[in-house]
Amino acid sequence: MLDKILATVDKIFSSPPPEVRFEERKYPVFPFENAYQGQNSAINAILDLDRVVLCSHTGSGKTVVYLTAALLEQYRTLVVVPRNFLQDQIEEYNEKFRFINGDGVIFTLKAKSKYRCKFGETVIDQEKCLPCEARYFDRSQKKHVFEFDGKIYPYPCLDCEYEKKKNEVIEAYKNRRILCLNQGNFWLAFNIKEKNELFYPEFVVVDEADEFARAITEGVSVREEEMIIMAENSTEIQHLLKKMNKDEILAINENPEMIRKCLASFHEAVEQLMKDVMEKIDEIEEELQKKNLSKSEKDMLKAKLVKLRRQLDYFERKISKITFFANNIDKIFVYTKTDAKNLYFEMFCSEEELITRLFKHVKKLCAATATPFEVSKFVKVNYEVPFKARVIYAPVGKMTFKEVFQNGNTDLLKKAVVDYVIPIHHYISVLLNSKVKTPIHCGSLRRHGTFVADILKNNGQSVLLHEEGKLDETIRKFKEKDYDFLCVVAAEYGADWYWCPLQFVLKVPYVNPYDPRELAIKRRFGEEIWRKRYEWDALSRLIQACGRNTRKPDQFSITVILDKKFEELYAKYENLIPPWFKNRLIWLGGEDESNRGEENN
Incomplete structure (x- = not known):
């Protein structure tokens, strides 16, 4: 099997860049002279339909598609993204659209902590805070004030960058510019009033819709x-x-x-x-x-x-x-x-249903995602840009907790690491003439992650183990320090690996089916509904991970899936799997290899 994998890697590496097809832009407002094939029709679909799921992979230009549609509609538009760095990416398009229109069209507002305070940080009773957090209502002035360095200032102060930005984006939004908020402050767009007029969004785009849905529906604890x-x-x-x-x-x-x-x-x-x-x-x-x-x-x-x-x-x-x-x-x-x-309340809802319920009064809705979801009221719009990136399925065995640990079959993990992970990593490092940083998506941290990290260390490899609850910090450390491998979990969302030409999916990222949360869903909504969500959630996370280590069509990147459970899920949910993933997938093992093996070679 290893020889087949390395031969496939060689073939991918030496292959010419894929033929990316372009078409003349249909709309002058589109900020590039040419569009990827499929972008014009995707813009048309958003313009023609009221409810759209825009499905394409990372790097295919989904953002410019929905921003162009928003400019053409001239609606009050709200774009909701789950993370701050996505707001940065969207804001970068301002320069491109300004080149066409001569004016800024996209305005973002981030969390208050992202804006500089002229007073800097001070320490009050060992706690870092901004001076204005200690504001109080001054009865003589009939307004809130705060004290700094012996002087009294009004709240908010006249130099507050956050308040200035907030007022700027509100005014722009009223004038039908595009407002980009994150999942923590998107509610702001639903409370903008002036002289009893409510400036309600008319067009809402939810980017990374699956991640947004997870954040909105996640549990709230009773302390x-x-x-x-x-x-x-x-x-x-x-x-x-x-x-x-x-x-x-x-x-x-x-x-x-x-x-x-x-x-x-x-x-x-x-x-x-x-x-x-x-x-x-x-x-x-x-x-x-x-x-x-x-x-x-x-x-x-x-x-x-x-x-x-x-x-x-x-x-x-x-x-x-x-x-x-x-x-x-x-x-x-x-x-x-x-x-x-503690007691926890949580919401169990499909992406389509959640977005519909949240934004039920909006004229037009667009959900953008790399992993589509089942729809009844929305219309799916798919397009794909050919990428050099490939996903190799080379099963070592079923990597479930039961199979590996309960059945005493930890040799499977040793085989996966010693016979595949280390040799493939070494081969690609030599091929690229540089040390390759390689994430290993382990599915579970305390069992698979810890065990794999120990195997790597025992074989002389430099490895970092994901510190639970500190994903961003762990990734930063992995990127900056001299590590070859990162054993990581739950990094399918919220992390990009475009700087890692190689990654492994050791285990399909199932959650524990006996977790009290999973048992509660099953009891509340029934076995059939629970199982479908449980399995598709694991598969969609895996698909997300496979699209995260590339951004450009000609970029060489490889993802190797080692868990045999993948093919069971693939067969069961093939109709939901996005075309871009199917076209990158190369089968080098499994029961169905004879039927699929040459599909994408």
């Missing part, structure tokens, strides 16, 4: 202080929370009315805590009005104020999510984690 209030307000809920029995909580999913009661009680508890925090803020603001306070007393009060304001922000975000969940109670399930300390 201990909230559970105490819930228990005080209802004896029925008190009994449930006092025991925190996992089976009893799981059984709630068979009782939608009980879910509604618990969620309503949760809402009341958070509102009560918000009220308590606001009262404490009022008390501290009154204290700060006193003229005989020493500097240390003021600093102590400011530190408390900062902490309370952060709590208030947290509760406000939480209330927004609980309210959204309450309005979609038919899609809510409840569970507790293994430690049975």
